[in-house]
Amino acid sequence: MSQLQNISLPGPTITPVSKPFWDSIKEGILSLQQCDECREWIFYPRNHCPHCFHDSLTWKQASGNGKLKTWSVIHRAGHPAWQEYTPYIVGVVQLAEGPSLLTHLPIKEANLVYNMEVTLDIHSVGPHPLPFFKKKEEEHQ
Ligand SMILES: [Zn+2]
Incomplete structure (x- = not known):
């Protein structure tokens, strides 16, 4: 897997919802959304919390x-x-x-x-x- 930089592939499909995830990966950081209401962590990126359907989600650095x-x-x-x-x-x-x-x-x-x-x-x-x-x-x- 050492020659991966030479691989020719279509990149990840980046949407407005997932862009913060990919921006943080570029910086070497894993970020996830956390629901402001029920505090559950969410992946993949979405507009609404899949646990409580709240739409107030905040991007945070994950471990x-x-x-x-x-x-x-x-x-x-x-x-x-x-x-x-x-x-x-x-x-x-x-x-x-x-x-x-x-x-x-x-x-x-x-x-x-x-x-x-x-x-x-x-x-x-x-x-x-x-x-x-x-x-x-x-x-x-
Ligand atoms: Zn929630």
Whole structure:
């Protein structure tokens, strides 16, 4: 996955609602919306809270930490530009704040463990910085 900067891919689809998310990724930060009413954290970006339907949501910096809940080894890429990087790992990370997201995991398959701690690891794919997750190193080493 080291040559990802040379990959030619369409970028993420950025809408007015999701733009703050992608702007923060460019700065190396994971941001999530938090509902001002029920305080739940929300991902993917939306106009209304999916928990209480309130429309007052505030972008806040998230921890960038989560746990790996499931994953797949991709052998046949969904976009032709990814094919030369197969096999690679895609999985679902449950963020410490609660929401889950689908992400790339530049981790060897043999090192993947259910519920392992992972942390934000931004990779440039072509010109687009994307939020991948990597194994979280022990903090007491
Ligand atoms: Zn809410």
